[in-house]
Amino acid sequence: MSTARERIVDALERVLIEEGPAAATLEHVAEGAGVSKGGLLYHFGSKEALFEGLLGRLTDSSQDPAPATDARGAITEYLRLSMVADDAFSTTLLAALRLVGAPGVDVPAALSAASEQWFEQVRPHIADPVTARLIQLVGDGLYLNALISAPASPHDDAVIARLLGEVEPH
Amino acid sequence: MSTARERIVDALERVLIEEGPAAATLEHVAEGAGVSKGGLLYHFGSKEALFEGLLGRLTDSSQDPAPATDARGAITEYLRLSMVADDAFSTTLLAALRLVGAPGVDVPAALSAASEQWFEQVRPHIADPVTARLIQLVGDGLYLNALISAPASPHDDAVIARLLGEVEPH
């Protein structure tokens, strides 16, 4: 059974992604979590603290250990998660992206650190640093597309295949 | 001399990028443009209309004709603008990115359309559609990095150089 704190952050993510930052009021988030505004404020003493709760989750889940496989597996998983963006980490990340510019919390710093941490799970598998950066940027590009709900391109799979070819030439 | 409407949208962009969406109140934007709240509301009848003013500018500037050069030149310019993000189009685009999720305006649709329009200036120079999509995704990745104020990687130049090599092999 999940704690009230977790349910509240879950609700915050949902509201941010589905209804936007303006809808992320204390009352509305509380309602989504099945508690009252007062109940929410017991767990998070202010709106700022609530947002920091989300950033804390972002930091935590970016440190989740990778299923540690071979290079192809790691890279495929990295890019495919950026593409479909339906796992826990992607959800938290996309929610945090909608918080960029919120007052009192340093969202960019948390996002930079988290995405860097997350990419550290693939980097060891790639010898060439330029190839590594290329793959990271493509992952970031896929997240930007998810942020603006852009449809996937029919060539995305081929792009991933080509990148895989670059780590295991010929 | 710029019109009042233009100065107001200029101020909106500045506030969105430097202080975030929450600071983009009618009064604060009006102050940045050197007019009163009432003055702003004469030009844009509501906050929604103000935001649509920004999206309109995004649509317009994404149709600016490219300086039409060769493939290398077009692609270099495309990626370098995404990287430094200090031109008019990038400023408008980064401001609009902070508006994602705002009520009453379809920011994702405007952003998708604009970024697609913008990329149309390079696509004709690239024969292979997979390479084209790869370059587009890298450009998007660079914009995401600009959105979260992430420092440029020392390998970004090499990434661009490699992509240029893919359109003119050997």
Place this chain on the structure above:
DNA sequence: GTCTATAATCGGATAGAC
């Protein structure tokens, strides 16, 4: 730990003078 008031502030929008 969770709830129901209530206080205090802020933001969007209207009306009307100039």
Place this chain on the structure above:
DNA sequence: GTCTATCCGATTATAGAC
């Protein structure tokens, strides 16, 4: 075209009961 004054709803946060 631009301003000031004002209204009204929404939102954050506090106080205190249960």
